Amino acid sequence: MRQFASFALDNSNECLWRDSKQIKIAPKPFAVLRYLVENSGRLVTHDELLDALWPETYVQPQVLRTYILELRKVLGDNAEQSTFIQTQPKRGYRFVAPVFDGEWPRGQGSTVHALQPSRATGIVDREEELIRLKERATLVAKRERQIVFICGAVGIGKTALVNEFCRQLAVSIPADVACGHGAEGRGTKEDYYPVIEALNQLCAPPAGDRACRILARIAPAWLPARAREVSPSTFTPFSAQRTRGDLCAALEGIAQELSLLLIFEDLHLADFCTLELISELSRRRTPAKLMVLVTETLQGGATEHPLFALKQDLLIHRLCTEITMAPLARAAVGELLRRELGQQSPPELDGFVYQHSEGNPLFALALLNHLIAQKFLVRDSTNDGCRWQQCSPFPDIEAMVPNELAQLIVLQIERLTLKEQRVLEAASLMNVAFPVWAVAAALGQDPAETEEVCDYLARTSGLVHRVGHDDLPDGTRSDFYVFVHGLYREVLYQRQPAARRAQGHTRIAEQLNEMFAGREENVAREIAMHYEAAGNWPRAVRALRSAARDAQQRGACFGAAQVLEHALSVCENLSAKDSGPVKKEICAELEMIREAMNQTNR
Known part of the structure; x- marks a missing residue:
């Protein structure tokens, strides 16, 4: 039994009561009301309602409006000053009345x-x-x-x-x-x-x-x-x-x-x-x-x-x-997952969800539901009682920002001006943490102007924090910021057109080359990362080879070998004509490094 105001929703008997009187309501309007009440306090989109109530049937969205009008009449609700069902234009509905489970002790x-x-x-x-x-x-x-x-x-x-x-x-x-x-x-x-x-x-x-x-x-x-x-x-x-x-x-x-x-x-x-x-x-x-x-x-x-x-x-x-x-501690996230699943969670689940939710309960449950929907977690009914089991390795977070969280984050982002959105999108090209100089480089604009926007966003948006500064090779400083949650960065990164992302990554790589002229090897891995993200494979390979030489000079032969192995995999994106000679050179470099490692171990 779910109660709100003077009404009671009897799910067992599929009927609605007001005080002690039963109110006649058709099955489909009742189903709409029940779904809204069960999801009270949050936006339920038109598509979600249609998928939940007519999962395998195409239904005109207009039918929802008819049922909502019928429910307003039954509840005595007013669309302009909603007590129960609030309309979010072109998006859906939200049940706004407080909801109570079970019988309420009247008469006291x-x-x-x-x-x-x-x-x-x-x-x-x-x-x-x-x-x-x-x-x-x-x-x-x-x-x-x-x-x-x-x-x-x-x-x-x-x-x-x-x-x-x-x-x-x-x-x-x-x-x-x-x-x-x-x-x-x-x-x-x-x-x-x-x-x-x-x-x-x-x-x-x-x-x-x-x-x-x-x-x-x-x-x-x-x-x-x-x-x-x-x-x-x-x-x-x-x-x-x-x-x-x-x-x-x-x-x-x-x-x-x-x-x-x-x-x-x-x-x-x-x-x-x-x-x-x-x-x-x-x-x-x-x-x-x-x-x-x-x-x-x-x-x-x-x-x-x-x-x-x-x-x-x-x-x-x-x-x-x-x-x-x-945020919740890791143990509390584990308890939240156990309550949701009704059992001890699979071994790797707590750590994965805690790492990517960062202790945020809403994000944790959204990630859990996403893993279930994508069948990374499945019920195993072969044993006594159904138990949840992990059936495949959990994916990289970049590939699995849950849709409901992405929509929530997009709503926050779209409150900002277009200029502020572009600054945050450029910031996402770096990582969860980003320096202002890189954002300015990606946008091709003045660093001082970019710094003002970042500072304003830190004071007003709740999306980023200022955490310090970056010391640049020329002796100047650039403020450093961090996204409040890694999922914000992922959504901002993915919502950009591929061409704009590639242009931004290229500009950051070129700025790194310019800032560290003569010492490019020190940041070669970072340069290579941006060229890879931009799809500029020849420059990425050159930067990786440079990084390997720097590592070898520092005596880090194992690290140099890893970088060259990665460079070989990047070569697969080159044309057959270009990749052959480059692969041959990289293999020769790898052989020399491995020989040096063997001699050291003797």
Whole structure:
């Protein structure tokens, strides 16, 4: 049984209930609703819905719109101010109402809109964070208002932590809980969008009658439109003017009898008016059982974001608490995988997933699902009970960025200007870490201009960090940056046209030749790598042979032999006419090195 607001989704009997009354709903609309509820809180694309519900049948996408309209009618939802199903134009739908698993203990004075993870495996190793949240909730019960910021990278588990906290809170403290989300938008952001979303949940019938009465008395202009339409005679005429002071007073009124927990997810995407409301709520001194819980993703010291300034001001004046979520340790990633698989994971899986997810729970689960979908992990039902087994070596990460993660990363990238995107794409030609001089070389632009863009991205985007500087041969310095996650670099690299990548790699190789003129052997391997990536095989072979000579001069004969063996494999890309003489020369060089190694070992 899944509950949201006053509804209950009975999957066993495939029916929908409202309070104690069954609502008639056709099988296909029910299937759409069930899928959205089971994936609550995230975007479900049109293609995903069609593939899930009609896996082997072609269905016109227009049919989804028909079913969504039918569901809105059943739920009493409004497309413009969604309480349940939020439309993402040209992309899909998101179920935004908090979801609770199991029967809710009614009749105890509680009007909780409970939040619950769609799976029980969504949180591991967050005991310390939960303890801190419970401590704040205890103070709320004593009428000491609390503002809590939960910070961390995309996918680090902020929502899962909030869900688990709400689940545990519901057992011990009667509370009103409502959630609003910061909305992504390319144009002007709607004022108070997350606040209005939360108010719609607070006032949803039948549990929202008390909130409606208080809003109608203290802040009628903030009363949700649907509540006014349901019973217009109940409410006195009001001014169209909305003021933050009225809303603060009304929220404090709601938070007198029961605790009120307001959750604002992704506040870094919210409008400035919402930030101002949180600021005012935090500074008022009226006793109230009020807790504002904020999740936000401001990585890399994004100091120019207004949310950063608000949080720092509240921290300085001790008006808020900050909980920063770190990546999971390797053991915790292993536990997450065991919970997901329902058994001990295959021997190499924990290390592989931890290495490439870097402890990010969302990335870890996405990688696991990708390995299963691509049949690197399969169920073996020959033994007692089905067990997961690795059936082939895990692939290089370059070949397997999961599609859902790639889409998430692309959304972050596309918030940037075209110039900023080009800088990050050029940076991905190096590696996870990159110096500014290489980015400027790949783009063919001024290093000072490039450095300004990199610095701005480090302060605002949350995609890169500044980690130091690179000392160049001419005595100058070039700042050094690193992507916050290797998967960001992979997506940025793969999204570029092949011709642009080749041009960038060639320019970096040429810049290395110029910077280390007379000492090219010192960076010959790096030069060769870029020529290989550009498909310039003759220059790659020459650079590798140069690197082998440098290694041999330093007495590193084994390393020199490895480089020449690699050069032989690169020769396979040359024409038959060109490769023959070059291979002969390389084989002769290899023979000399091996003879030298044999003499040394005697």
